Amino acid sequence: MRVATYNVNSIRIRLHCLDQLVQDGQPDVICLQETKVTDDAFPYDHAAQLGYPHVAVRGEKSYNGVAILSRHPFEAEERWSWWGQGDSRHLKVTFRDAFELHCFYVPSGGPDPDPEKNPKFAHKLGFLDEMTAWARDARLSGRKVAILGDFNGAPLENDVWNHKKIKRQVGHTPLESEKMATLLDAGGFVDVGRRFVPPEQFLFTWWGYRHPQSFQKNYGWRLDHVWVTPPLADHLQHHQVLSHARAWERPSDHVPVLVDLK
DNA sequence: ATGGTTGTCTCACAA
Numbered sequence: 001m002r003v004a005t006y007n008v009n010s011i012r013i014r015l016h017c018l019d020q021l022v023q024d025g026q027p028d029v030i031c032l033q034e035t036k037v038t039d040d041a042f043p044y045d046h047a048a049q050l051g052y053p054h055v056a057v058r059g060e061k062s063y064n065g066v067a068i069l070s071r072h073p074f075e076a077e078e079r080w081s082w083w084g085q086g087d088s089r090h091l092k093v094t095f096r097d098a099f100e101l102h103c104f105y106v107p108s109g110g111p112d113p114d115p116e117k118n119p120k121f122a123h124k125l126g127f128l129d130e131m132t133a134w135a136r137d138a139r140l141s142g143r144k145v146a147i148l149g150d151f152n153g154a155p156l157e158n159d160v161w162n163h164k165k166i167k168r169q170v171g172h173t174p175l176e177s178e179k180m181a182t183l184l185d186a187g188g189f190v191d192v193g194r195r196f197v198p199p200e201q202f203l204f205t206w207w208g209y210r211h212p213q214s215f216q217k218n219y220g221w222r223l224d225h226v227w228v229t230p231p232l233a234d235h236l237q238h239h240q241v242l243s244h245a246r247a248w249e250r251p252s253d254h255v256p257v258l259v260d261l262k
Numbered sequence: 263a264t265g266g267t268t269g270t271c272t273c274a275c276a277a
Contacts, residue, residue: 009277010269034277036270062270063277108277120276152277209267209277253268253277 001072001261002238003029003101005224007150007206007254011035011067015046017248022050025242025258028071031091031103033150033254035065042067056091064088066103066149074101083126099144099232099261104131106152109170121170124152128179132186140229141188146261148226150254155180156194158202159222171221189227192259196239206254207246215246226259235261 004027008014011032021030030052035042039057047055052069056077059065065088068074074093082090089105107127110120155177157163166172184191197203204220211219228236238260245255 013269034269063275110276209269211266250268 001029001095001098002027002258003031003146003148003226003261004256004258005031005033005103005148005150005226006256007033007105007224007252009034009036009252009254011037011043011065012041013250014252015043016250017245017252018046019050020248021242021245021256024245025240025256027256027258029101030069031101031148032067032069033065033103033105035059035067036062037065056093058088058091060088064105066091066105068093068101068103083123083130085123089127099146102145102147102149104147104149104151106131106150108152109176111170113168113170113173113175124170125175125179128153128176128183132179132183135183135187135189138187142231143229144232144235145187145229146226146232146259147187147189147228148224148257148259150223151180151225152223153177153180154221154223156199156222158199159204161202161204161219161221166221171223184227187227188229190230190233190236192226192228192233192236192239193222193241193257195233195236203241204243205241205257209253224254224257226257228259228261232261237262 054070078092107124109124112118115122205224207215
């Protein structure tokens with residue numbers, strides 16, 4: 001089974017990118033973030049025509065929003081509220097006799113890495129703490145669980161194009177990296193990207209819009225992650241970042257990440 | 263310290 005995660009930055013203006021992802025990557029399951037659409041206006045027909053009749057959505061107007069498209073049926077669908085917010089940042093589906101899959105859109109955290117001054121950063125830290133408490137309480141490590149999505153954090157030095165320049169910026173601060181490491185440990189997760197690409201090498205999934213030619217200059221960050229528990233890690237076969245998606249017409253600032261599980 | 267760009271029932275705000 002090939003699983004993809006992709007922050008589309010609005011699903012409705014990115015349908016051509018979804019088409020291209022299906023053509024190039026042939027994923028069985030596609031987890032989307034920042035769909036920016038209410039559930040009633042989600043392009044279900046487009047997904048069905050692409051071969052994904054099974055769809056779980058959790059959206060809201062203009063902001064956030066997650067969805068899971070699947071070629072195969074899933075048994076259950078759950079939406080949990082995190083950090084006391086009703087926002088659309090998490091979906092869980094379960095594939096019978098296979099694994100459970102959690103799609104996350106972690107808060108971006110705003111511009112200032114000071115939780116006293118910046119409530120968005122406080123929200124992000126609280127969200128990560130709550131994910132950690134869940135991962136610990138749920139005793140995941142004996143089960144087949146995958147959590148993936150836009151974690152809005154690049155925890156390792158080579159998860160950004162210039163660690164020294166970026167280490168005080170939201171998304172790559174030592175505090176966030178520490179919290180992500182604690183979450184990884186609490187769930188006993190394997191970081192799939194770094195299972196396949198050693199930490200000595202750059203690995204990016206996001207190139208910002210703001211810097212001109214950020215992709216051509218490779219000013220990238222690794223914000224999108226796939227983490228799996230050890231019983232599921234035994235089934236890992238392949239990992240690929242579809243970097244060329246950043247050069248598609250009218251692209252998202254993120255690119256898809258693909259993982260194959262036997 | 264600032265600005266750069268993209269998207270949204272746009273002229274403000276989030277990323």
